[in-house]
Amino acid sequence: MADRTVSGADPAQAALDAVQRYPHEAIAVARQVIADPSRPGDRSTAERAIGLALRELGDLPGALRHLRRAVRAADDPRLRALAQMSLGYVLASAGRTRAALRSVTSALPQLTGADAGRARMQRGVVLHYRGRFDEAVRDYDVAVEIARREGDPLLEARARNNRGLLNAHQGFDQGPDDDLQRAADIFGRLGLDLAAADARWNSGIAAGQRGDVAGALHCFATVDAEYRRLAVPRPALLLDRFELLLSVPLIDEAVAVASTAVTELRRRGMASDLAEALLAQARAALLADDLVTATEAATAARSRFRRQGRPTWAAFARHVELRAGYARGLRSPGLLTAMERTADQLDATGWPGPALTTRIEAARLATALGRAGRATQLLTVAAGSRSRGTAPHRAQGWYALALRRRLAGDESGAARALRLGLAVLDGHRASLGATELRAHSGAYGQELAAEGLDIAIRRGVPAQVLTWAERWRANALGMRPVSPPADPDLATALAELRMVSAGLEDALLTGNPVQALRGRQARLEQRIRELARGAAGGRLLDPPGRLAPPGVRDLATALGDAVLLELVAHGSQLHAVLVRDGRATLHDLGPLAEAVRVARLHRFGLRRLVVTGDSADARAAVAHTATTLDRQLFDPVRRRVADRPLVIVPIGALHAVPWSDLATCAGRAVTVAPSAAAWLRAGGRPTPQGPSVLVAGPRLPAGESEVRQLDAVLPGSRVLTGAAATAGAVTGALNGAGLAHIAAHGRFRADNPLFSTLELADGPLTAYELERLTSPPGCVVLSACDSGLAGIRPGDEVMGFTAVLLALGTRSLIATVLPVPADLTSTLMLDLHGRMRAGDAPATALANAQRAFGDGAGGSVAAARATAAAFVCFGAG
Numbered sequence: 001m002a003d004r005t006v007s008g009a010d011p012a013q014a015a016l017d018a019v020q021r022y023p024h025e026a027i028a029v030a031r032q033v034i035a036d037p038s039r040p041g042d043r044s045t046a047e048r049a050i051g052l053a054l055r056e057l058g059d060l061p062g063a064l065r066h067l068r069r070a071v072r073a074a075d076d077p078r079l080r081a082l083a084q085m086s087l088g089y090v091l092a093s094a095g096r097t098r099a100a101l102r103s104v105t106s107a108l109p110q111l112t113g114a115d116a117g118r119a120r121m122q123r124g125v126v127l128h129y130r131g132r133f134d135e136a137v138r139d140y141d142v143a144v145e146i147a148r149r150e151g152d153p154l155l156e157a158r159a160r161n162n163r164g165l166l167n168a169h170q171g172f173d174q175g176p177d178d179d180l181q182r183a184a185d186i187f188g189r190l191g192l193d194l195a196a197a198d199a200r201w202n203s204g205i206a207a208g209q210r211g212d213v214a215g216a217l218h219c220f221a222t223v224d225a226e227y228r229r230l231a232v233p234r235p236a237l238l239l240d241r242f243e244l245l246l247s248v249p250l251i252d253e254a255v256a257v258a259s260t261a262v263t264e265l266r267r268r269g270m271a272s273d274l275a276e277a278l279l280a281q282a283r284a285a286l287l288a289d290d291l292v293t294a295t296e297a298a299t300a301a302r303s304r305f306r307r308q309g310r311p312t313w314a315a316f317a318r319h320v321e322l323r324a325g326y327a328r329g330l331r332s333p334g335l336l337t338a339m340e341r342t343a344d345q346l347d348a349t350g351w352p353g354p355a356l357t358t359r360i361e362a363a364r365l366a367t368a369l370g371r372a373g374r375a376t377q378l379l380t381v382a383a384g385s386r387s388r389g390t391a392p393h394r395a396q397g398w399y400a401l402a403l404r405r406r407l408a409g410d411e412s413g414a415a416r417a418l419r420l421g422l423a424v425l426d427g428h429r430a431s432l433g434a435t436e437l438r439a440h441s442g443a444y445g446q447e448l449a450a451e452g453l454d455i456a457i458r459r460g461v462p463a464q465v466l467t468w469a470e471r472w473r474a475n476a477l478g479m480r481p482v483s484p485p486a487d488p489d490l491a492t493a494l495a496e497l498r499m500v501s502a503g504l505e506d507a508l509l510t511g512n513p514v515q516a517l518r519g520r521q522a523r524l525e526q527r528i529r530e531l532a533r534g535a536a537g538g539r540l541l542d543p544p545g546r547l548a549p550p551g552v553r554d555l556a557t558a559l560g561d562a563v564l565l566e567l568v569a570h571g572s573q574l575h576a577v578l579v580r581d582g583r584a585t586l587h588d589l590g591p592l593a594e595a596v597r598v599a600r601l602h603r604f605g606l607r608r609l610v611v612t613g614d615s616a617d618a619r620a621a622v623a624h625t626a627t628t629l630d631r632q633l634f635d636p637v638r639r640r641v642a643d644r645p646l647v648i649v650p651i652g653a654l655h656a657v658p659w660s661d662l663a664t665c666a667g668r669a670v671t672v673a674p675s676a677a678a679w680l681r682a683g684g685r686p687t688p689q690g691p692s693v694l695v696a697g698p699r700l701p702a703g704e705s706e707v708r709q710l711d712a713v714l715p716g717s718r719v720l721t722g723a724a725a726t727a728g729a730v731t732g733a734l735n736g737a738g739l740a741h742i743a744a745h746g747r748f749r750a751d752n753p754l755f756s757t758l759e760l761a762d763g764p765l766t767a768y769e770l771e772r773l774t775s776p777p778g779c780v781v782l783s784a785c786d787s788g789l790a791g792i793r794p795g796d797e798v799m800g801f802t803a804v805l806l807a808l809g810t811r812s813l814i815a816t817v818l819p820v821p822a823d824l825t826s827t828l829m830l831d832l833h834g835r836m837r838a839g840d841a842p843a844t845a846l847a848n849a850q851r852a853f854g855d856g857a858g859g860s861v862a863a864a865r866a867t868a869a870a871f872v873c874f875g876a877g
Contacts, residue, residue: 201223779811
């Protein structure tokens with residue numbers, strides 16, 4: 001353990017020197033100095049040490065109180081100037097930037113040498129807060145020069161850290177003379193662990209600004225552990241994490257982090273950071289469509305920024321206010337003028353991203369107001385961004401160019417611009433590596449893909465509609481997965497989560513307290529998310545491997561006699577592209593909202609039959625919704641579908657439809673795929689030749705019986721039941737298996753589908769752990785409740801067991817989209833495997849088993865119907 005004593009011939013100076021190393025100990029030593037009546041000349045230095053240590057610990061009111069005492073206690077002009085310098089630094093943190101600038105500037109004439117360098121650095125910090133970035137950089141430059149001349153490595157490290165952070169926020173490359181890395185190295189050599197951690201955290205900010213999201217997340221996770229070791233709170237750093245989350249975008253997490261930051265910073269009286277946290281809350285709320293919160297938080301942030309003398313930040317807050325107004329439906333010349341003015345202010349003060357977004361929305365508003373010329377001017381400026389900045393920034397530039405071309409009537413040129421913008425985002429998405437980050441990043445391409453789809457539908461060309469529907473649908477599954485490395489920290493965290501989750505389940509069953517276990521589970525899940533997100537960064541295969549949208553000819557060859565039906569949402573309407581015998585046709589299926597509403601009612605009715613029991617009213621409701629949904633989706637295409645096998649690519653909102661309960665699909669081989677490209681890819685995969693694997697989880701007697709009976713149907717299988725069915729044994733057996741069947745309790749996690757679980761002997765197996773498979777089974781059957789459900793993210797990205805297994809290379813997956821009773825399921829599963837053993841493809845075997853099960857099931861026919869309908873075949877079929 002490191003020596004945490006603070007000692008030296010001059011205890012006041014020793015306390016000051018220890019502020020960034022051991023702030024708690026520095027305060028204790030400084031208080032001893034103040035209490036010693038024999039050291040009146042050291043009182044100012046001791047008060048200054050306490051004030052700066054309290055600043056490190058987040059207590060700004062206390063810091064200001066002690067620094068003012070330091071100014072009053074100084075009987076030497078130099079000591080008074082040093083206290084004024086430190087007071088200015090903390091005043092800036094408290095949002096009082098005018099007073100801060102006066103305080104530091106007044107100290108400068110009294111200081112020389114390294115002291116003057118420190119004051120220039122502190123004034124740079126204040127100027128940085130006020131948005132006067134060029135002046136701040138000049139002060140940092142002078143501070144670095146003085147530090148090197150005076151041989152003061154601590155001053156050099158602090159000035160380099162601040163200069164590097166400012167350059168990172170402005171998007172400037174650190175270059176070979178990396179200020180942040182050099183600062184961290186110097187702090188480390190000086191034994192200043194806390195300052196070194198701060199510099200490394202800032203390196204994470206720089207990585208995020210470069211677009212290296214995975215690298216930034218890994219950096220933040222590592223440094224966060226260091227902050228916990230040092231027991232030093234850093235609530236303001238929540239804002240850096242927020243920026244990174246928003247850049248993916250992980251909107252739900254960003255909303256939560258912003259809310260926490262507002263609460264913590266308000267409690268600690270950190271006014272400057274609180275204003276930024278309110279702005280963060282507004283930005284996250286805007287993306288989450290919470291327009292009331294967005295408006296209120298942006299207004300509050302702008303008011304605070306103006307009081308703090310920070311016009312640059314006030315312009316940013318105004319940008320969010322205006323966007324929220326536009327999203328609420330405001331359409332007026334006054335709003336247009338305000339948006340244009342704000343975009344110019346943002347550009348002038350170093351916020352090119354918000355300026356670009358504001359100009360594009362202003363152009364759309366100008367178009368709606370009939371001012372095409374003004375819209376063209378705005379879009380021309382915005383289109384210049386396509387050659388600079390981060391990938392999402394460049395893609396927005398291409399989007400602006402596409403809108404400008406559409407205004408001019410050049411729809412072919414607009415489509416070319418949209419394709420180029422999406423190509424930029426392909427590279428960005430591939431660089432994210434982690435499945436979760438790739439899935440969420442689909443938000444960036446939504447506007448571009450929707451614009452391209454609008455062009456294609458208005459033209460009425462089915463093949464083009466199919467191409468644009470595929471262009472941004474389940475795109476993450478079209479990229480080669482980046483397998484997580486053998487990260488021992490991640491493996492340890494997953495094992496610990498399994499243990500804690502098992503303990504939580506036991507506590508719930510026995511009625512014991514669960515609050516502590518829930519808290520521990522939440523912390524472990526956060527740790528796993530951070531490790532998994534950072535672990536895959538920078539480990540891309542070459543090339544990234546995204547599949548191009550398949551053409552009708554490619555699909556026709558693979559389909560044979562089957563028909564592909566791809567559902568497409570366009571505005572308020574639902575459309576379908578049908579591919580049969582090498583020809584594509586486009587069909588209008590009616591109102592989108594109606595299809596989604598009826599599908600939800602249908603699922604609810606089937607779930608009720610299973611969970612709460614049979615009744616005449618329940619059966620009638622299910623029959624009605626099934627008929628209504630079947631007519632809307634299939635009446636317009638019934639003649640072309642005929643009696644052929646069917647491949648369905650649903651929109652995200654219809655991904656969990658129990659298709660076999662619809663009359664058109666009953667008894668028919670139906671395969672469901674996240675995209676046509678994913679279906680085509682799955683069908684081209686070889687089937688592993690390893691032995692079958694049969695697994696039964698705990699607390700499921702019917703599952704053990706099911707597996708024993710399947711062992712007779714599938715001789716030579718590897719059987720894992722009872723205590724042998726551990727997560728490690730199961731994942732090890734799955735690698736290279738030709739077929740896998742898992743009968744277990746399942747749980748779908750809508751909040752984070754990668755934490756969906758299958759219960760095994762030593763606790764739950766998560767989808768995160770399946771990502772570590774190197775050779776997944778060719779066919780997987782999950783006889784577990786809700787195992788086929790998926791979380792849907794922008795771009796109809798699916799997340800959960802289905803997505804993980806298909807992305808890794810599984811050809812076909814049979815899983816449930818509803819709860820299923822174990823006693824009824826076993827009969828269906830035995831028939832299914834018998835048919836596959838006899839040579840039927842999974843989709844055909846499932847359709848025939850479902851039909852036979854419904855016809856011959858004992859007990860409640862309605863419950864049997866719901867059980868059979870719960871199973872869906874995903875992948876290649």
